[in-house]
Amino acid sequence: SDMAGLCVRSVLVTGANRGIGLGLVRQFLGMPNPPEWVFAACRDPKGQRAQELQNLASRHPNLVIIPLEVTDPASIKAAAARVGEQLGGSGLNLLINNAGIAKMNSLDNETLENMMQVYTTNTVGPLLLSQACLPLLKKAAQGSLGSALSCSKAAIINMSSSAGSIEEVYLWNYGHVVSYRCSKAALNMLTKCQSLGYRQHGVLCVALHPGWVQTDMGSAGSQKPPVTVDESVQGMLKVLSSLTEKETGTFLDWEGKVVPW
Ligand code: NDP
Numbered sequence: 001s002d003m004a005g006l007c008v009r010s011v012l013v014t015g016a017n018r019g020i021g022l023g024l025v026r027q028f029l030g031m032p033n034p035p036e037w038v039f040a041a042c043r044d045p046k047g048q049r050a051q052e053l054q055n056l057a058s059r060h061p062n063l064v065i066i067p068l069e070v071t072d073p074a075s076i077k078a079a080a081a082r083v084g085e086q087l088g089g090s091g092l093n094l095l096i097n098n099a100g101i102a103k104m105n106s107l108d109n110e111t112l113e114n115m116m117q118v119y120t121t122n123t124v125g126p127l128l129l130s131q132a133c134l135p136l137l138k139k140a141a142q143g144s145l146g147s148a149l150s151c152s153k154a155a156i157i158n159m160s161s162s163a164g165s166i167e168e169v170y171l172w173n174y175g176h177v178v179s180y181r182c183s184k185a186a187l188n189m190l191t192k193c194q195s196l197g198y199r200q201h202g203v204l205c206v207a208l209h210p211g212w213v214q215t216d217m218g219s220a221g222s223q224k225p226p227v228t229v230d231e232s233v234q235g236m237l238k239v240l241s242s243l244t245e246k247e248t249g250t251f252l253d254w255e256g257k258v259v260p261w
Pocket of ligand 1: 014015016017018019020021042043044049068069070071097098099100101121159160161162209210211212213214215216217218219225
């Protein structure tokens, strides 16, 4: 009922084979009014790492597993084309740029290679995939009634982090992760730019902090994160269902609170 307002016909989630991405896919499939198509993108759809997605797909014919390596522009183009094919004439309502990596380095041992790899994955990937999906998002926006922005119409959700908030610098003592913080601060700026550029096309754009979540990434240090994947995803879907024109270009957390840039 929390998600009653979220009525998505099609959604594409990246990094969908584990962690928060897999949790998102599970909860979309479990909705009382599930999407007609849930596109779960991952690097190796046929491999062992996608086992859970394969199990889900055997029970849910509306789940389509799509190969996607977000650091490879050709793979991004192919994934968008594959989604478009499956959708036939209709558009894509929701793109969730969730795939991401973190390198647990300190300020002193960050390297060019880390900086580039993390930026390419966390920032450039979402830029290029959003570009590639824009025609499909536009189509969804045009095909829906009314002009008000919403996730049920067309939206890009970028999975960011309070670690990239310049005001919060969340969990600094837990890890410097400079490459990660810079990539998410840049992703936040990308989100703002997308909101300005895509508003005219009816596409809402928001950056989300999922909380500190019990996933491989969240649990990489010695402490146990406080938030489960299910709690985080449930919170974020509730937030998505509530987004309007007012929130496009903002940075929110999984409980709907504004995160300072
Ligand atoms: P995980 O490490 O558990 O999962 C990361 C996912 O991203 C995996 O599916 C992984 O696929 C995929 N991925 C990584 N690199 C690529 C790539 N080059 N191409 C395609 N897919 C890729 O992370 P979480 O689930 O915890 O994180 C999801 C998002 O949430 C990230 O953007 C992260 O920064 C953000 N976040 C997480 C927090 C947390 O506490 N967990 C806190 C704040 C933000 P593969 O299995 O192939 O590696």
